Amino acid sequence: MAKFLLLAFRNVFRNRRRTLMTLFMVGGGVAGLLLVGGFFARMFWGLREHTINSGLGHIQIFTADHFNRDEVRALDTGIDNWRQVAATVKTGGHVRGVAPRIEFYGMVSNGDKSSVFMGTAVDPVAENGLGFFPTTFTSGHDLDSKSGGEVEALVGAGLAKSMNVKVGDGLTVLSMTSDGALNGVDVEIVGIVDSGVAEMDARSLRITLPAAQRLLQSDRVTNLVVGLDKTENTDQVAAELAPRLRGLPQQLVLKKWIELATYYKQVRSLFSTIFVFLGIIVFFMVLMSSVNTLLMTMFERTREIGTMLAMGTPRAWIVALFMLEATLIGIFGAIVGVLAGNLLGVLLNHSNLHLPPPPGFTVPMSFQVLHVPSLMIGSSLLVIVSLALASILPAIRASRLQIAEALAHV
Numbered sequence: 001m002a003k004f005l006l007l008a009f010r011n012v013f014r015n016r017r018r019t020l021m022t023l024f025m026v027g028g029g030v031a032g033l034l035l036v037g038g039f040f041a042r043m044f045w046g047l048r049e050h051t052i053n054s055g056l057g058h059i060q061i062f063t064a065d066h067f068n069r070d071e072v073r074a075l076d077t078g079i080d081n082w083r084q085v086a087a088t089v090k091t092g093g094h095v096r097g098v099a100p101r102i103e104f105y106g107m108v109s110n111g112d113k114s115s116v117f118m119g120t121a122v123d124p125v126a127e128n129g130l131g132f133f134p135t136t137f138t139s140g141h142d143l144d145s146k147s148g149g150e151v152e153a154l155v156g157a158g159l160a161k162s163m164n165v166k167v168g169d170g171l172t173v174l175s176m177t178s179d180g181a182l183n184g185v186d187v188e189i190v191g192i193v194d195s196g197v198a199e200m201d202a203r204s205l206r207i208t209l210p211a212a213q214r215l216l217q218s219d220r221v222t223n224l225v226v227g228l229d230k231t232e233n234t235d236q237v238a239a240e241l242a243p244r245l246r247g248l249p250q251q252l253v254l255k256k257w258i259e260l261a262t263y264y265k266q267v268r269s270l271f272s273t274i275f276v277f278l279g280i281i282v283f284f285m286v287l288m289s290s291v292n293t294l295l296m297t298m299f300e301r302t303r304e305i306g307t308m309l310a311m312g313t314p315r316a317w318i319v320a321l322f323m324l325e326a327t328l329i330g331i332f333g334a335i336v337g338v339l340a341g342n343l344l345g346v347l348l349n350h351s352n353l354h355l356p357p358p359p360g361f362t363v364p365m366s367f368q369v370l371h372v373p374s375l376m377i378g379s380s381l382l383v384i385v386s387l388a389l390a391s392i393l394p395a396i397r398a399s400r401l402q403i404a405e406a407l408a409h410v
Contacts, residue, residue: 008324012332015297022293023333026383029282030337031344033379036278038345038369040271045370047268048231051261054195055120055132057099057225058234059241060260061085064251066223074104074178078220080250086224088248092241094233099126100221102212106175108205110163117159117205119175121212130227140167140191143208151211153187157194158202165189173205177217185215231257279379283386290390294326298394305398306407315399322398326391327384334380341376345369 013019052058065077079085086098102121107114124143143152153171155163165171167189174184187207195201213219228237234256245252258265298305305318353367 005324008321008328011321011325012328015300018293018297019329022290022329023336025289026286026330026333026387027336027340029286030334030379030383031341033279033282033382034338034341034375035344035348035369037275037375037379038341038372039367040275041372041375042368042370043271043365044264044268046366046368047264048261051264052231052257053132055127055225056257056260057130057132058228058231058257059226059238060255060257061089061224061226061245062222062253062255064253067253073180074176074216075102075218075220075222076178078102078218078222079224079252080220081248082221082224085245085248085252088244089224089226089241092237092244094228094230094237096131096227096229097126097129099123099130099132099225099227100209101223101225102209102216102220103222104175104212104216106173108159108163109172109174110165110169111172113163115159115162116203117173118200118203119173119205119207119212121207121209123209130225132227136194136196138192138194140189142191143206144190151185151187151207152190154191154193154204154206155189156201156204157192158198159204160189160192162202167192173207173215175215177215178220179217181217183215183217185211187211234258279382283382286383286386287390290326290329290387291393294322294391294394295397298322298398301398302401303407305401306403306405309401309403310407318399319395322395323388323391326387330384330387331380333387334383337383338376338380341379342371345371 061079063077063079069077071077082100086100089095089098100123102119104119104121106117106119108117109115122143128142138157140154143154153173155165155171160166163171169189171187171189172184173187174182177183193201193204193206195204207215209221226237226241228234238254238256242254245254308318309315348367348369351367354364355367356364
């Protein structure tokens with residue numbers, strides 16, 4: 001077996017120019033897949049962490065009614081004993097903290113103009129403790145839960161522009177209470193924020209939890225956001241918390257971040273499909289070009305094959321020899337591709353390249369490549385299998401040569 005492998009190795013490098021061209025083609029395919037796949041992986045990771053840290057959290061807790069029916073009045077599907085629930089959750093492992101939230105809607109007015117808003121009420125201390133960064137501040141500062149003046153508010157850059165307000169100006173926030181009455185509070189704008197999503201910035205408004213409960217005339221909250229030490233612990237913590245919440249008065253439902261991150265799932269599905277399509281293209285590119293190269297090799301070695309057959313070499317060995325040579329080329333090409341892909345990835349990561357903002361965003365995207373071991377293994381196996389499959393036709397044709405015709409071949 002060792003001699004058979006040595007023979008295949010020598011045959012691979014008999015025509016060095018052709019072998020180097022094949023290695024360049026195979027290595028280029030692997031390197032391309034690593035760069036594209038690494039970029040997609042980095043984008044998925046960045047989008048995942050940005051989605052979680054921008055306020056989604058790792059786990060969210062709702063009442064079962066929140067998903068079974070629409071709210072008739074404000075917070076009528078909210079959590080009653082949310083402080084008890086939060087205390088129970090905080091005792092779990094890997095839990096960094098719990099932040100209560102209220103989601104509400106209404107109208108905002110500057111005295112001359114009104115506009116619809118999507119409001120979020122938060123506990124700034126809890127949010128900051130979880131490391132959430134709601135947005136980028138274009139001016140002003142974050143909410144201060146200990147403020148003794150007017151109710152503070154953050155507004156999106158689009159809403160601030162529409163209402164023609166700036167930091168220090170006041171707005172009137174109107175919404176329906178839990179009893180169905182119209183209520184309003186005056187707020188002072190302490191910060192204008194840019195989330196990077198233009199549609200969200202045109203409607204977003206954020207105030208403190210006590211201010212929203214006073215506005216809505218309810219002590220309930222819409223949901224509780226749970227932050228963990230690592231995203232990878234989400235499944236474990238969710239499995240541990242579920243049975244502990246079953247004994248509480250209200251029926252509660254746990255939702256992991258992936259169940260709530262609709263945009264993330266759509267982006268991942270789209271780019272995963274693109275990557276699979278690119279992998280198919282690389283597979284057929286390597287397959288077709290390798291078949292052509294191996295057929296040329298077979299024709300050049302016709303007399304050699306005839307000599308081997310005349311000496312009694314089994315035809316199955318001829319097939320195995322050609323397939324082994326192609327597999328070796330695939331292995332060497334995969335090694336070259338992995339080395340080249342990782343080297344190019346390092347260079348790109350240090351080049352500080354940026355891409356234009358994605359659709360709906362206003363912030364440029366950094367071009368970074370992750371080095372994913374599973375992607376390296378998968379790309380390498382893809383080209384090795386491609387070379388092995390490409391060698392089947394030339395190997396069979398070589399094994400079927402007639403000895404007399406092969407020896408007379410010029």
